[in-house]
Amino acid sequence: MGDDRRIGAKRKDDRIIIHFDYDCFYASVFEAENPALRSLPLAVQQKQIIVTCNYEARRRGLHKLQLIREARKVCPDVIIVLGEDLTRFRNASKALYNFLRAPIWSGKVERLGFDEVFVDVTDMVAYNVELLNRNDLQHSFFQLSRDDPTLGFSYDATSIAGYAYPSTIMGESVCRLPTSSESPSVEAEDWLRIRLILGSHLAQYLRHQLDEQLGYTSTVGTSTSKLLAKLVGSVNKPKGQTTLMPPYRQDANGLDSNVTTFVDAHDIGRIPGIGFKIAQKIRSHILGRPGEFDAGLIYGGTKEKVSVGDVRNFPGLDRNRLEAILGGPGAPQGIGTLVWGLINGIDDTEVGKARSVPRQISIEDSYIRLDTMDEVRKELALLAKSLVKRMHMDLLTYDEDDEGDGSDEFRADQHQPTQQSRKKWMAQPRILRLTTRPRPPPNANGTRSRTFNRISRSGPMPNFALNLDENADSVADKLVTEALIPLFRKLHPEKSGWNLSLVNIAATNMAETAGEGRDGAGRDIGRMFKRQETVLKEWRVEDVDIPPSIEHDNGIDNHVEDQREVSCETSEKNGTEDAIEPSQESYVEDGEWDGDEDQPSAGITCSVCNALMPEWAMTAHWRFHSLEG
């Protein structure tokens, strides 16, 4: 109470949010295409650097954003694949997103970049809390559909799925529903605990579906906001899931909440929403050093660590002080309140509903040297061709005759312009923008050159760019001569003397055409789920006597990033990595489950036919029911 006053805002903990982060996504896309790569050190290259690599590669000392030369030296037998064309990643990301979206009632499923997804499952959890039998919580059934009570999975509502933060003490789990005999605040925390437990089981179900059906492992967090779900998810990486457990509020005796304890431990710059600039401003205020740069590479000497706790407890610091520190020209208003909220674990931002068309499409390339008009013309032509292609891929819809089968929506490669399908714009970009990043000019004296910045010019998107009867390549060429070159001259009036390190062209200001551009609000969840079922049939495990690939959430052997030596534990065989087919009968050879979860107890009983079976068989089993019934 007094605490709330100091914070200046209250946290609402009435939602359940799950955050998914696909493990080393780019590498996983290549692995899904070619499963033989799973057991080999694999790195994805863009230009001179490794943008990501799989965990086998990390085990051998590679890491993200490493120079290619360095990577080859550290690990000579690394397999390096080129990942500059993002098409396959974009398609895989969309397919995973659609797969995740199908069973989510609220439609609140938001992609962040290619490899992260937030889902709001508040309503699904609330519905299933009502279904709980308080006399037999251990044998609960989570309904994924309001209409079909057989669609769902069995779970134990007395314990969390995966990891908890803080780590659970054995036997401490709640084995009952709260009663009204408790104080209101205790009761509220107990209900929150139950809802988080259900959330964790739904998270686990979805995570296992992604792995078993599509061959992608992920790292997952469950809490009451996007901020907390995302932060807590990263506690157990990879292939782990973590739930931030109550108490979420400071108790009557002033004991800190788990939220505060958890968030306090993070470096200030690690909080989503607090980027480099804001973090630096806060750091210099806390450290008492006005706005100067960090000491930098003087080794041993960086005491520059400023944690969220340091900031939250700094004398005299509150949201108003923060507003004064962070505000100013260009800064969003209310930034102080916003950041102060984040520091206190408060994030009320909604999980956005799906957007059917992007706000903008941009293509860029970087260059070591680009200083002649001829080269610029050539590069603009390449970029323009890509842009036109992307506009067609992302903004066109194809009205085909066989509208009944919507299963294509779940395929990685959307519709191809087959035969005489009728093409139509879902949205039309109104603005064309050209952006360049000039290389810091060759400064005469010792003064250091200005920081690299992007500059841009924009103009109306020519009508011919949207003409579908014209050949795409010739459209692109016309775009160069009639629109991009003029924009370029506006940006760089001088005939020479410039040297560009980057060129970007973008189609923006999308005008959605009537009837299209649904945000998913018109979706029929039941129908979408049925569709997913249709697609799933292709991956269906034929023989339920063979376990599908089992997830390993062994927190001990997964933290390989910083290890120099490989322990026996680390190198042990892993069912997922051994998989020959990404989504079929891979299984642990000795039949032993080594994860902390998925322990098959004696078995579970089907709520429909009372058949007894191990838990891993249930997915296939209820699907069997849903297809028969």
Add this chain to the structure above:
DNA sequence: GTGTGGTAG
């Protein structure tokens, strides 16, 4: 409506 800057992965 146009251009910049900051955020994110």
Add this chain to the structure above:
DNA sequence: CGTTCTACCACAC
């Protein structure tokens, strides 16, 4: 830190 290739938002003009 920055290396890459994006996407979105908010502000100032």
